[in-house]
Amino acid sequence: MSTVAENPARLEPKPLPVEPAAGTRKLNTAKAIQEAIGAEMEQDDSVFVMGEDVGAYGGIFSSTTGLLEKFGPQRVVDTPISETAFIGLGIGAAVEGMRPVVELMFVDFFGVCMDQIYNHMAKIHYESGGNVRVPMVLMTATGGGYSDGAQHSQSLWGTFAHLPGMKVVVPSNPYDAKGLMAAAIRSDDPVVFMFHKGIMGLPWMVKNQRSIGAVPEERYEVPIGKAKIVREGTDVTIVTLSLSVHHSLDVAEKLADEGISVEVLDLRSLVPLDREAIVAAVSRTGRVIVVDEDYQSFGLSGEIAATLAECDPGLLRSYSRVCVPDVPIPYARELEYAVLPTPARIEAAVRAAVGS
Amino acid sequence: MTVEQTAPPAQLSRDDRRAMLRTMILIRTYEQAILREYHADKSPGFDIGAGLIPGEMHLSAGQEPVAAGVCAHLTADDALTATHRPHHLAIAHGMELRPMTAEIFGRETGLGKGRGGHMHLFDPATHFSCSGIIAEGLPAALGQAFAFRHAGSDRIAVAVAGEGAANQGAFHESLNLAALWKLPVVFVIEDNDWGISVARSASTSIPSNAARAAGYGMPGIRVEGNDVEAVHAAAGEAVARARSGGGPSLIEVHTLRLWGHFEGDAQGYRPDLEGVPGFDPIPGYEQKLIDAGVVTGADLDVMRGWASEQVEDAINYAKNSPRPNPDEALNYVFVEGPQS
Numbered sequence: 258m259s260t261v262a263e264n265p266a267r268l269e270p271k272p273l274p275v276e277p278a279a280g281t282r283k284l285n286t287a288k289a290i291q292e293a294i295g296a297e298m299e300q301d302d303s304v305f306v307m308g309e310d311v312g313a314y315g316g317i318f319s320s321t322t323g324l325l326e327k328f329g330p331q332r333v334v335d336t337p338i339s340e341t342a343f344i345g346l347g348i349g350a351a352v353e354g355m356r357p358v359v360e361l362m363f364v365d366f367f368g369v370c371m372d373q374i375y376n377h378m379a380k381i382h383y384e385s386g387g388n389v390r391v392p393m394v395l396m397t398a399t400g401g402g403y404s405d406g407a408q409h410s411q412s413l414w415g416t417f418a419h420l421p422g423m424k425v426v427v428p429s430n431p432y433d434a435k436g437l438m439a440a441a442i443r444s445d446d447p448v449v450f451m452f453h454k455g456i457m458g459l460p461w462m463v464k465n466q467r468s469i470g471a472v473p474e475e476r477y478e479v480p481i482g483k484a485k486i487v488r489e490g491t492d493v494t495i496v497t498l499s500l501s502v503h504h505s506l507d508v509a510e511k512l513a514d515e516g517i518s519v520e521v522l523d524l525r526s527l528v529p530l531d532r533e534a535i536v537a538a539v540s541r542t543g544r545v546i547v548v549d550e551d552y553q554s555f556g557l558s559g560e561i562a563a564t565l566a567e568c569d570p571g572l573l574r575s576y577s578r579v580c581v582p583d584v585p586i587p588y589a590r591e592l593e594y595a596v597l598p599t600p601a602r603i604e605a606a607v608r609a610a611v612g613s
Numbered sequence: 614m615t616v617e618q619t620a621p622p623a624q625l626s627r628d629d630r631r632a633m634l635r636t637m638i639l640i641r642t643y644e645q646a647i648l649r650e651y652h653a654d655k656s657p658g659f660d661i662g663a664g665l666i667p668g669e670m671h672l673s674a675g676q677e678p679v680a681a682g683v684c685a686h687l688t689a690d691d692a693l694t695a696t697h698r699p700h701h702l703a704i705a706h707g708m709e710l711r712p713m714t715a716e717i718f719g720r721e722t723g724l725g726k727g728r729g730g731h732m733h734l735f736d737p738a739t740h741f742s743c744s745g746i747i748a749e750g751l752p753a754a755l756g757q758a759f760a761f762r763h764a765g766s767d768r769i770a771v772a773v774a775g776e777g778a779a780n781q782g783a784f785h786e787s788l789n790l791a792a793l794w795k796l797p798v799v800f801v802i803e804d805n806d807w808g809i810s811v812a813r814s815a816s817t818s819i820p821s822n823a824a825r826a827a828g829y830g831m832p833g834i835r836v837e838g839n840d841v842e843a844v845h846a847a848a849g850e851a852v853a854r855a856r857s858g859g860g861p862s863l864i865e866v867h868t869l870r871l872w873g874h875f876e877g878d879a880q881g882y883r884p885d886l887e888g889v890p891g892f893d894p895i896p897g898y899e900q901k902l903i904d905a906g907v908v909t910g911a912d913l914d915v916m917r918g919w920a921s922e923q924v925e926d927a928i929n930y931a932k933n934s935p936r937p938n939p940d941e942a943l944n945y946v947f948v949e950g951p952q953s
Contacts, residue, residue, distance in 0.1 A: 342786035345752020384727030
């Protein structure tokens with residue numbers, strides 16, 4: 258518990274460039290994340306990485322590959338399978354001025370450690386009246402599509418976004434992942450950084466072409482809380498995030514040949530939610546489809562509908578959602594793909610919307 | 614290594630003993646004042662949410678020896694994480710009474726500007742924190758110890774929990790990790806015999822939680838008798854071990870919950886209730902120090918008068934402090950950007 262003045266790590270860092278031109282160098286999302294963490298570790302000795310298999314293995318989904326070799330075991334720390342203890346350790350280190358990046362291997366594992374996350378990490382700043390900061394990143398893998406079953410395939414970002422006190426970012430591509438990770442590490446607030454396994458560009462999993470993209474070599478930030486229109490369109494707006502952005506863009510490209518103009522809004526952050534961008538996009542098209550790999554009820558898709566209704570109920574000519582219906586993620590491939598927000602389901606939703 | 618210890622050490626100085634007694638008297642005076650203020654406007658009908666001090670209130674009377682004996686070895690640079698029953702530890706660790714009391718009264722001048730309450734006291738000046746969730750205050754101490762060691766200092770973290778916490782997963786995860794990484798942590802279990810209404814014998818499979826330390830390869834000691842000098846001795850060894858890089862230790866102190874789990878608890882479950890005041894550790898220690906010629910009756914009067922002044926000053930400060938502005942209820946969710 259150090260004040261800003263006492264701790265050099267808390268000195269206001271020089272601002273980074275915000276969303277610079279992407280350039281031509283291509284990386285997959287996993288490498289972009291590794292690069293962002295490594296660059297912040299070089300700048301700031303208080304940044305360290307901790308979690309299960311983040312060292313020699315490099316993270317089960319390659320989020321930390323190469324960091325152990327570069328920074329050593331004091332700063333890239335493998336932990337026991339004790340999520341409560343090591344997430345809590347991250348919190349304690351953060352309140353003393355360090356900037357931990359703690360990996361929860363699968364978001365599905367939050368059940369064994371949620372008390373540290375929502376009752377401690379997320380509440381200490383508020384309970385202390387702003388006197389104690391928790392500048393910590395909780396990095397975690399989300400999503401399904403590869404038959405990992407009901408306990409290793411969930412998205413769950415709506416659960417974290419529902420609970421106050423933690424920022425929640427959900428990048429969809431390498432460029433945003435690098436910039437959002439830099440912003441997350443440099444933030445004085447706790448940030449939950451949720452990457453979908455399907456956007457990492459892993460060689461051992463089916464991947465969308467958008468998992469590899471242009472990433473600047475320099476350090477930069479993508480601001481937390483800013484959505485981005487990743488495709489402009491006039492007939493319907495898809496509000497989405499993470500891997501579903503890729504599917505939505507694929508559908509938009511396909512339907513463009515038929516003269517259907519689809520706008521795609523990538524939320525990028527859930528907390529804070531860029532409500533202005535959502536309202537502005539829907540104001541243009543009047544038709545909205547929320548595509549969300551999280552469970553349908555009581556979550557993001559409902560929150561977006563509420564946001565639009567509270568702003569101007571007259572905005573909406575149509576609203577629909579393509580989410581995971583309220584069922585555990587099934588194992589068998591045909592069952593799993595029956596509930597995931599697939600391109601086919603998204604396409605059907607677009608056709609229904611423009612026909613309405 | 615599990616040992617029973619009750620014998621006081623020889624090396625305690627006259628000043629050490631007086632200081633520990635003074636701390637215990639300050640804590641008791643504080644808790645009595647909070648008790649008085651808490652109930653002052655909750656009658657004739659008890660409404661837990663009413664009055665100048667609303668909400669649950671877990672007072673620590675009887676557990677003063679733990680706080681005084683452990684904190685005698687700490688400076689304000691050392692971290693201390695406590696429980697839902699935190700006042701004695703906060704006071705012994707040197708928390709300023711004014712902002713602490715203002716927080717308990719829910720005022721803008723409180724440590725948390727009225728956002729925390731008595732179970733959520735966070736004090737950067739003394740690196741003190743507490744958690745209302747059983748055993749979940751322990752992991753943060755590991756991180757504080759990790760940060761202290763990273764900085765190359767000999768600062769340590771003390772993690773306090775009740776005996777009920779020793780049956781929680783967070784306790785076992787924390788002991789293992791602290792021992793594995795030889796973190797400069799001292800774990801302290803306050804065994805007051807009761808997890809709310811459930812007797813320790815009905816919740817815990819072994820007679821001494823200190824024995825659990827062996828399972829993690831760290832020294833464990835149980836201190837019987839609610840004796841501040843025995844606590845001081847055990848804590849002295851454990852703190853020195855942590856400071857010198859020897860890793861964590863576990864101390865279980867058999868202490869006493871003099872009052873209810875929380876205020877309003879009639880304690881009908883407690884068969885020993887009538888005899889409880891007889892176990893109060895403070896009169897016994899006062900008499901012991903009088904007999905040893907360390908204090909006189911007049912000294913005790915001075916200590917009590919000093920404690921009362923400190924406490925009443927803090928109570929008055931809290932009562933006269935502004936209440937938080939409801940329009941600012943959303944402030945401090947985040948450091949940066951919009952608050953939701």
